[in-house]
Amino acid sequence: MGGMVLEITVAEALIKCLEKENVEVVFGYPGGAILPVYDALYHSSRIRHVLVRHEQGAVHAADGYARVTGRVGVCVATSGPGATNLVTGIANAYMDSIPLVVFTGQVPTSQIGTDAFQEVDIFGITMPVTKHNYLVKDPQRLPAIVKNAFHIASTGRPGPVLVDLPKDVAQSVISFKYPGTVRLRGYKPTYRGHPAKIGEIAELIRKSKRPVIYAGGGIVTSDAAGELLQLAETISAPVTNTFMGLAGFPGDHPLFLGMLGLHGTRYANLAITECDLLIGLGARFDDRVTMNINAFAPQATVIHIDIDPAEIGKIVNVHVPLVGDVKTVLQSLLPQLEKTDRSAWLARIRELKEQHPLSYSREGGLKPQFIIEQLWACTRGNAIVATDVGQHQMWVAQYYRFKSPRTLISSGGLGCMGFGLPAAIGASIGRPNAKVVLVTGDGSIQMTMQELGTMIEQGVPAKIIILNNHALGMVRQLQEFYCEGRYMSVNFRFHPDFETLAKAYGIPGHTLRTEEEVTSRLPGIIEAPGAAIVNCLVAAEENVSPMVLAGKGIHEAIDCS
Numbered sequence: 001m002g003g004m005v006l007e008i009t010v011a012e013a014l015i016k017c018l019e020k021e022n023v024e025v026v027f028g029y030p031g032g033a034i035l036p037v038y039d040a041l042y043h044s045s046r047i048r049h050v051l052v053r054h055e056q057g058a059v060h061a062a063d064g065y066a067r068v069t070g071r072v073g074v075c076v077a078t079s080g081p082g083a084t085n086l087v088t089g090i091a092n093a094y095m096d097s098i099p100l101v102v103f104t105g106q107v108p109t110s111q112i113g114t115d116a117f118q119e120v121d122i123f124g125i126t127m128p129v130t131k132h133n134y135l136v137k138d139p140q141r142l143p144a145i146v147k148n149a150f151h152i153a154s155t156g157r158p159g160p161v162l163v164d165l166p167k168d169v170a171q172s173v174i175s176f177k178y179p180g181t182v183r184l185r186g187y188k189p190t191y192r193g194h195p196a197k198i199g200e201i202a203e204l205i206r207k208s209k210r211p212v213i214y215a216g217g218g219i220v221t222s223d224a225a226g227e228l229l230q231l232a233e234t235i236s237a238p239v240t241n242t243f244m245g246l247a248g249f250p251g252d253h254p255l256f257l258g259m260l261g262l263h264g265t266r267y268a269n270l271a272i273t274e275c276d277l278l279i280g281l282g283a284r285f286d287d288r289v290t291m292n293i294n295a296f297a298p299q300a301t302v303i304h305i306d307i308d309p310a311e312i313g314k315i316v317n318v319h320v321p322l323v324g325d326v327k328t329v330l331q332s333l334l335p336q337l338e339k340t341d342r343s344a345w346l347a348r349i350r351e352l353k354e355q356h357p358l359s360y361s362r363e364g365g366l367k368p369q370f371i372i373e374q375l376w377a378c379t380r381g382n383a384i385v386a387t388d389v390g391q392h393q394m395w396v397a398q399y400y401r402f403k404s405p406r407t408l409i410s411s412g413g414l415g416c417m418g419f420g421l422p423a424a425i426g427a428s429i430g431r432p433n434a435k436v437v438l439v440t441g442d443g444s445i446q447m448t449m450q451e452l453g454t455m456i457e458q459g460v461p462a463k464i465i466i467l468n469n470h471a472l473g474m475v476r477q478l479q480e481f482y483c484e485g486r487y488m489s490v491n492f493r494f495h496p497d498f499e500t501l502a503k504a505y506g507i508p509g510h511t512l513r514t515e516e517e518v519t520s521r522l523p524g525i526i527e528a529p530g531a532a533i534v535n536c537l538v539a540a541e542e543n544v545s546p547m548v549l550a551g552k553g554i555h556e557a558i559d560c561s
């Protein structure tokens with residue numbers, strides 16, 4: 001360019017900013033207020049746009065893309081309903097610490113506050129569910145705002161950042177220059193843990209007789225799975241994962257306890273109850289994990305390592321708090337530890353596993369747990385498994401043994417039905433060579449079923465397994481235990497024929513009713529090229545077990561099968 005100043009519109013500048021951030025794909029849905037951005041995107045040869053069928057699909061797909069790649073997911077929508085349709089997905093990403101940058105169109109600045117056509121205050125609406133957000137008023141600031149947005153979304157504890165762009169600002173002409181550095185006063189995440197605290201933790205580990213490592217989603221986010229494995233094997237400590245932490249530790253490892261908490265394994269919950277040292281890594285001690293807080297790890301000295309200082313001490317009393325990135329902290333801690341023999345404690349762990357195994361009855365129809373076990377047998381853990389929310393999600397957590405990080409794609413904190421299908425699409429686009437399987441329920445799939453159109457249009461070869469019990473299974477289970485079996489608005493009296501629905505979208509559809517059909521047909525369906533829908537007619541009254549009832553400690557889980 002030889003020193004020439006590039007005079008372009010803000011919309012064109014935005015696309016150049018995305019190219020500078022090496023954005024490969026944008027998920028979105030056009031409209032009037034965002035039209036200048038789409039017109040600028042027309043001229044980009046480097047960015048792929050994925051047209052979804054509903055804006056909620058765009059944000060969930062961007063979320064799924066971010067989870068499997070570790071990169072920032074990007075989505076775009078217009079003003080008004082376009083923007084509000086993103087809110088659930090933004091909240092979902094916020095709860096699960098997923099890096100997104102969300103761009104919304106806005107009415108011209110002269111019309112803001114006048115109740116103009118398709119105007120909402122998306123800046124105000126999303127303030128509680130974004131890590132940060134912007135309303136772009138000064139056209140010249142757009143490049144710096146985009147640079148900051150990507151930095152904020154992807155550093156420290158990741159999260160979604162929203163940029164609201166009025167139409168007149170998007171059409172303004174500026175002298176474009178993308179900033180080389182980020183200048184954000186007051187935003188400096190702590191990555192390196194305090195050396196004295198790390199030394200104190202090492203000493204506590206040395207003295208401990210019954211340590212348990214409690215690992216959350218931070219292990220996956222910080223790419224610390226290798227360090228976690230090394231820690232567990234060095235100090236001979238069993239590992240239990242939160243739901244978000246699953247896939248952060250090998251599911252077939254002898255030290256693995258499975259998931260803990262509400263629907264966790266009995267042996268994980270009992271190990272937590274008996275441990276004398278609880279090492280919390282990148283987890284937030286949420287209510288699904290702790291249940292009755294007074295009965296949670298009552299004998300344990302609690303160590304909590306997390307990059308977000310707001311999480312430390314928020315729920316449980318922490319004896320040794322440490323703010324820092326889990327991977328960086330473990331890299332400093334590991335050289336201070338030596339190989340430890342804890343044969344007595346590990347013998348007790350083996351005893352708990354033998355006394356309280358995960359189990360279910362094979363009687364009374366096709367069992368969903370059996371299907372998940374067969375799915376694992378088909379894939380041997382070498383698949384990306386997306387789920388929706390409900391009973392099927394918990395059965396995946398219990399019975400699918402994840403091997404490597406970023407292979408479980410699910411809505412954790414928000415518990416958002418409808419997440420699974422668009423997230424699976426985003427995951428497949430992010431990792432096109434991976435096998436992607438969506439496990440969903442007959443309730444969840446119908447919330448965003450229209451994204452089948454996106455899936456086919458984009459050539460996504462995901463396999464969709466519907467565990468179809470003709471009910472909102474998890475709500476039904478809650479009504480069984482908390483409403484004395486008064487089932488209100490949880491049993492579906494009508495469903496589409498999902499096999500015929502698949503054919504309407506031009507993909508193979510299958511209906512499986514028996515164990516024999518699952519074992520004989522599922523492997524071939526999973527291995528076949530292209531997409532497929534598998535409608536599994538499962539036992540309607542099967543419950544997720546074990547279960548900790550409200551007010552009880554995690555050691556008091558009951559069998560509710």
